Each structure stands twice: as structure tokens, then as C-alpha cells.
Amino acid sequence: MLENHRLNLLSAMTEGNLWPTDSPWVRRAMESVPRDRFAPETVWVWTGERYEAVHRAEAPEAWAAEVHPGPYGSTVTQVTDDMPTSSISCAAVVATMLDSLALEPGHRVLELGTGSGWNAALLAERATQVTSIEIDAELAAHARQRIEAAGPGGRVHVITGDGDGDGGPPGDAVFDRVISTYAVEHVPWAWVKRTRPGGRIVTPWGHTGCVALTVAQDGASATGWVQAPARFMPTRRTERPPLPFERVRGRGRDIGGVPPAFPRPVQELSHPDVLFALRVLLPDVQIDTRTDTGTGTDTQAAAWISDGRSSWAVLEQASTTANAHHGGKRDLVDEVTRAWCVWEERGAPGMYDFGLHITADAHHVFTGDDPHGPGPGWKPLA
Template identity: 45%
Template sequence: MTPEVDALVVAGRARLDAAMAGRSAWPDDSPWLREAVAALPRDLFAPDRLWRWDGHAYVPVDRAVDPAGWVGELYADQDAAAVTQVTGGLPSSSLSAQGVVVDMLDSLELEPGHRVWDVGTGQGWSTALAAWRAGPGRVVSTEVDPGLAAFARGRLAAAGVDAEVVTGDGTAAVPTGGRFDRVHATYAVERVPWTWVEATRPGGRIVYPWGRLGHVALTVADDGQSASGWVQGLAQFMPDRGHTLTAPAGAAGAAGFAAVRGTGPAEAEHTVHRDLAPLRDDWSLRFALRVAAPDAVFTTGTDEDGVSAWVHDGARSWAAMSARPGRAVVVHQGGPRRIGDELLTAWDQWEALGRPVLYDYGVTVTPGAQWAWVYDDRSGPHWPIGRTTAAAAVG
């Protein structure tokens, strides 16, 4: 790098470190993470070209052409990911937000000597941080994209990190060498592959991004026949490559709704009296709706009448909830499901449960079933994972 870029990078590192310290985002229980990030900063694993959403499309930001822009993308904010690969106009790989990477590795409860499977190498940054803690030769990482795997191997070697990168599908193929103490996934799955549980020793820990929102830490039971644990925080990651890649929320929501809505008339209409602002502002509500109606994609907009919302299931069902004066909301719906009513019913249920926050939720995985629950796995309400309707919770 040139001295100019070096200075920008050093300033970016310091700015992000200070921002995280100011928000108490460096975890007290894992002080090693701040040291690891300082020793292995994200710029060591960033490609020379990043991508920025300009409101219409992803445009390249090259380090050689626009060094300030490149550093700005990389060190914009602790909650901002840097897009590193675009395929078909949509992001297909990224350097995850520093705050989220730190939060997930803190949830992993990683100790020196642990054997770690890092599922989804990407550029190799989380692999490097895990190896900094676990030790040389203790981390194996799997990456389905051969080009990304080769890139990560090069960056890890240049940084002096002793970790193995295997090219393959991490949802199906398990690295050889015995069970792992920790499994750390960097791409989102709706259902946990049972191979991850089988690959983890009893008492071991699996941390993964769950669907479109949230990450979870599971502990494998003593008999190895289940894994269960709590939601740890909010996170939005690239999905498993076996799923359709999604555009940014604002663009995907509008475009996705228009595609599902079509041009035909609504099939049902009714009026409810409700302020839809919490759909925009309350992340505990948004998470609860994600649990109860996992395939419901919604966006919001605000005008002089209040907050309106547009909901679809990515297939055939849609709802437009239009704010009117006096907290009235006109709900137009179409398709085989009344997905707007499903969303409102799930909202009512969340209210009846006492408005649980995301940390009140957990996930349990067995060979034959997976479910989310709130408050308690045995006695609390629970929702099967993988269904397509927002039926009332069981229990």
C-alpha cells in the first residue's frame, strides 16, 4: 500500500476501535477479541475492490482509484458489512460487520486448544481471529467458492496464520479428524444442518446466523442427540449458497413486493385500528415476527398519515397495509394466504406474551425436528422451524 492508503487504514482502524469502545461493544468476557482484531485487522483480508450500493445498483470501489472510499467502506461503522463480491448484480460475499463478528466469536466461548470448524471462510478474517485464540493448526475452515477459498488461503498465509481452508460445501461435508469443540458458521441458515451437530462433541458449542435476523448459540447435549440454546443478538449475513441471494432490504422489499403483488385487484379488504410504527422501530417486535412468520418479508414507509407496510411471502401472497388518519389502517390482501392477517395475529400474540425481547428466544435442534421457543424450551410457547404459515405457537 502507499503511504496515503496506510494512513487512511490506520485512521480507520483507530476510529472503529474507539467507536466500539464508546458503545461498550468490546465484550468484557472475551478481552482477547480486541487484541486479536488489533493484530489481524479486517483490511488484511479485504480485496482491492469493494462494492457500494448507490441506491440503484452495486458499484465498484477500488483501493487504487478511490482509497478514501475503499477505507470508508471497510471501516464505515461497527454494524456495517463490506461487500466483497457481487454475482448477477447481487452481493454474494462480504466482510461481515466488525461488531457482529466480535459478538458471534464472544458467543462461541472459544478457548486456547479448542478444535474449531469455521463454516464459510469468505475472505478468511473470522478464520484468522478464531485461530489467534485457539492456536496454530486448531482451526479448519470450509468454503464452497474455490476462488474465495484460494483468496483466503493467500491472505491467511500472508498474515502468518496457521489455519486450514478446505474447498467444499459446509452444509453437507464435514472435515476429517474427529469432532470439534466449536462450530462457527458465517452464513445464514434457516435450519441447522444435522451434520453440524454430529460434528460437535457433547458439550460443544455451535454459533450460527439464523435466517434473515439474529444469531444463536447452541450447546450439544451429553448424548449428542440434540442441541439447544439462546438467541445471542441481531445479525444479517449472506445466506447459504443453496438459497436465493437477496438484494438490500430497501430494494428487495419494494421489488419483491411488486413482483408478488402483480397488477390484479385485491382479493380481500378490511380496516384495523393500529399504529404500525413499531414495525419500523421496535426490533423486539420485528424479531418476534421473524420467529412466528419466517417467510413474511415486510417493508415500511411513512407519510403524513403515519406508517404503512407492505408484506409478501416471496411467492404468491401479499398484503398492503395503508395508514389513514386516526390510526386506521386499510389492509388489502391477495394470494392463497392472508399474510397481512398472519402478521397482525403474530403481533397480537407477542403482546399477549409480554413483549419478549430477542434474548428471551431460543432454538432446539434434533435429528427429526427443529423449533424456536420463548422463555423456556419445555414450558414456553414454541414454533416449528421450516413451516410456511404463521399458525399459533404450540404450547
């Protein structure tokens, strides 16, 4: 039963051409280090209204299916205050990020966010030494046990601490590669200082993608490009958690009167290029989309928008009409519309056209071949 789910996931990766051709070691690692060895006895599934526990002892088939979902399915392993706070990431994105890391034998790797320990164990299949930092002491303890049981324990050192600042490994240790398993809005400069000149940093970036940066030879900057779409949980140092989209969705139907029209097809909001550009221009705004909502109405697509505080918007597409409801201090419908126009005025670049150049005191988002070129850059809209 469990083995069938393992094989189904690996087969789906093959059928989808999702194994990185430049890094054949990634496939070998995932085949020899399966996800289920790092999953807790209880995982969580979203029912449409809440997260519910799936216990391995009580429902082994359902547990196995949640641990080995499709290539783009993640496994929620921790829920706190009704919100997911840790997961085993989807196999397709993990494979892409490991490929983007350009990892070679002999490399020393710093991982931020141990989580279940699966990613650290995969890294240890290629690297000589992996140092992994986990802010949650309980998660760190369980990860140590699972990594040791899986075999690569001698090559992985799990530290309980906060890797976003100047903390982390003691001393002045410098690494060949740095990889994060959680999303950051700004890449901490401490990560660059921990990476050798010419080394590489791969991280989910808050703008719904992951980015790979190469540290300059003088160590004074790091530059790179977006590698793939990716939505990861944010760093736990985030000052405020986003307002759960599930708690925003019902608000639109509570507003009386005729809702205003939204000037674009709502389903276009789900395109990765659009989502990425909107997050660059509106970094504190989160957008969640669904198509064919199946609610018993004629709604074909819907979007829920939130600034994580008090402002929200609900968009619904029915046939050729797109309606919008919003509330709070900000008119998020207008902000999204303006940002969309700015993106189109600048040529509607795709997410893979975006790059990031960082220094100790600045982040510069750019498109084109030269991060120092004449373009206006992509600053958040006022």
C-alpha cells in the same frame, strides 16, 4: 487515510461499549487483524437503486470508508445477478458471536463460510486450529491468500466444499467449537455431529438473530439461547433467494384506489423483538423497514414484506394513518397482523427470551427456562 478509518472503527466500538468484557481477546484480535487486509480491491455500495463498484485504485478514500464503516456496517465484497452474495460482517456482531463461542486456547474450531477470511483469522488469534469451509472456490482461493499474508496461515485450513450436509472435513473429525458466518433456517444436524459433547455452536439463525447452542453430553441434542440481533446472508443451498426488497418497494404506489389501513404503527415493525417473533411464526416471510424515508412525501415509516416468490406487501405510515398495499396469492398483511397478535397473546417475549432445542429430527423453539416445559412452543403459523 486507511489507518484513520481503522482507528475510527475501533474507537466507535469502544465508545459504544461494544467490546465483550468476558472475552478481552476479541478486542486484541480485531486491533491486530484489521478488516482491510481481507477486503478485495473492489467492494460494493448500495446507491438506493443498485449496487455499484468501489475500486480501491480509483477511489481509495471511498474504498477505505466502505471497508471500515461504523460498528454495525457491513462491507459487500461480492455481487451476483445484482444481489449481494458475500460480505465482511459488521464488527459489532462479529465481536458478539466470537464472545458467544466461549473460545479457549487449545480449541479446534470448524467455521462454515470462509468468505473473505477475516473471521477465520480472528479465530486463529485464540484457537489452536481453525478449519474453514467455503462453497465458492474463488472466494476460498482468495481467503487462503489473505490469511497466509496476514500471518495465521499455519493455524487455518481452508476447504472448498459444502458444510451444511455431511460433507466438510474428511473423516470423523470432531471440533470443540462450530461457528457459521451465514444464516440458516434450520441448524444442520451434521454440525451437531461435528461438535464434541459439551461443545458449542454459534450461528446466525434465520429469525433475525444469532443463537449459541451447547451440545448435550450424550450428543443426542443441542440447546441454547438467542444472543443478539443479526441479519446475515442465507446459506447458498437455500432453494430460492428472497425477492429483493428494492424490487418490491415501488409496487405499492402502482395500485389504484384507497389502500386498506394497517392496524398498527408501521415503525414498531423495526423493533428487534417484533421482527424476531414474526420470523419465528412466519419463517418464509422477510420484512425490511425504514423510518424517515425522505422521499419528499409525509411518509414517516415504511415496511416491505415478501415471501420471496410472488406475494408482497408495502406498508406506509403517514402521521397517524398506516396504509397497506399487497399482492400475490397470500395476504401477507393479514398474516403479519395475526402473527403479531399471537406473539402478544403469549406475553410478547423479547428475542433474548427465545431458545432453540434441536435433535436429529426436530427443531423446537421455546420461551422460558425449560425447553421441555409445558409451553406450547413456537411453531410456524399454518
